[in-house]
Amino acid sequence: MSDYLANLFSLAGRTAVVTGASRGIGAALAKALCGAGASVTGLGRSAAPAESVPGVSYLACDIRDADAFEQACEQVFQSEGRLDILVNAAGITLPQDADSDSFRVFDETLAVNLTAAYRCCEIASGCMKRNGGGAIINVTSIGAALGFPGNPGYVAAKGGLAALTRALALDLASHNIRVNNLAPGYIRTAMTEGSYANPARHAARLERMMIKRWGMPEDLAGAAIFLASDASAYVTGTDVFVDGGWTAKGL
Numbered sequence: 515m516s517d518y519l520a521n522l523f524s525l526a527g528r529t530a531v532v533t534g535a536s537r538g539i540g541a542a543l544a545k546a547l548c549g550a551g552a553s554v555t556g557l558g559r560s561a562a563p564a565e566s567v568p569g570v571s572y573l574a575c576d577i578r579d580a581d582a583f584e585q586a587c588e589q590v591f592q593s594e595g596r597l598d599i600l601v602n603a604a605g606i607t608l609p610q611d612a613d614s615d616s617f618r619v620f621d622e623t624l625a626v627n628l629t630a631a632y633r634c635c636e637i638a639s640g641c642m643k644r645n646g647g648g649a650i651i652n653v654t655s656i657g658a659a660l661g662f663p664g665n666p667g668y669v670a671a672k673g674g675l676a677a678l679t680r681a682l683a684l685d686l687a688s689h690n691i692r693v694n695n696l697a698p699g700y701i702r703t704a705m706t707e708g709s710y711a712n713p714a715r716h717a718a719r720l721e722r723m724m725i726k727r728w729g730m731p732e733d734l735a736g737a738a739i740f741l742a743s744d745a746s747a748y749v750t751g752t753d754v755f756v757d758g759g760w761t762a763k764g765l
C-alpha cells in the first residue's frame with residue numbers, strides 16, 4: 515500500500531471509545547478501528563465481552579448511566595492523553611407483540627438508542643474539545659430513513675439519532691469535531707438472528723437488497739475507518755448507508 519493511502523486512512527496515535535463493542539456490529543467496528551491503528555476501548559454492560567477482539571481493551575458501562583460513561587471516557591483520556599473517536603454502536607430492539615406494553619417498549623428503546631447516545635456524544639465531545647477535535651460515528655439504521663412495521667420505538671429512535679447527528683455536527687464543527695451516521699441495512703448479528711433463521715422473513719429481506727446477501731458486521735469496517743479518519747476530513751452531518759442497496763431500490 516502506498517504511504518499516501520496508508521496515511522489517509524491511518525488511525526495511528528488516535529484513541530477511540532466504542533459502545534456496544536461486546537458483540538456484533540460494535541465488535542466488528544472496534545476491530546476495524548484497532549486494525550487501522552487506533553487504541554480502542556470497547557464498552558458493554560459486562561467487562562467480559564461475548565466477542566473479545568485482540569488488542570481492544572474493555573470496560574463495563576451501561577450507557578444509560580451517564581456518570582458511568584463519563585468515568586469510562588475520563589479513564590481513557592487520563593491513560594491515553596486524548597480521546598479522538600466515539601462510535602455509538604450500542605442499541606436494542608425489544609420484542610413487541612399484542613401483550614407488550616407499547617409505551618414501555620417505546621420509552622425503553624428511546625432511552626438506550628437515542629437519549630443515552632446523545633449523552634455519550636455530549637460527554638465524549640467534551641473530551642475531544644480538550645485535544646482539539648475528533649470524530650463521532652452514530653450507528654443508525656435504514657429504519658432512520660424508512661418505515662418498518664411493528665417497531666415504532668426503534669424507527670423513531672434511529673430517525674431521531676440521525677437528526678441528532680446533523681444538529682451536533684453543526685454545534686461541534688467549530689471545535690473540529692465531525693459527526694456522521696453509519697446506517698447499516700440487515701446485518702447478521704444476535705439482533706437479527708430471528709429473522710435470519712426464519713425462511714420467509716429471510717427471503718423477504720433478501721428481496722429488498724440489490725446485493726443478494728445479508729450483510730456481515732465486517733461489511734461496515736471500511737465505512738467506519740473512512741468516517742473516523744482524515745479520509746473524511748470534509749465530511750460531517752451526513753449518512754453513509756451500508757445496506758446492500760436497500761434504501762436505493764425501487765422495484
Ligand SMILES: NC(=O)c1ccc[n+]([C@@H]2O[C@H](COP(=O)([O-])OP(=O)(O)OC[C@H]3O[C@@H](n4cnc5c(N)ncnc54)[C@H](OP(=O)(O)O)[C@@H]3O)[C@@H](O)[C@H]2O)c1
Nearest residue numbers: 534536537538539558559576577604605655700701703705
Ligand atoms: N444487525 C442489524 O441488522 C442492524 C441494522 C441496523 C442497525 N443496527 C444497529 O447496530 C448496533 C449494533 O447492533 P447489533 O446488531 O450488533 O446488535 P447486538 O448484537 O444485539 O449488540 C448490541 C450491543 O449493544 C450493547 N448494549 C445494549 N444495551 C446497552 C446498554 N444499556 N449499555 C451498554 N451497551 C448496551 C450490547 O452490549 P451488552 O448486551 O453486552 O451489554 C451489545 O454490545 C445497534 O445500534 C443496532 O440498532 C443493527
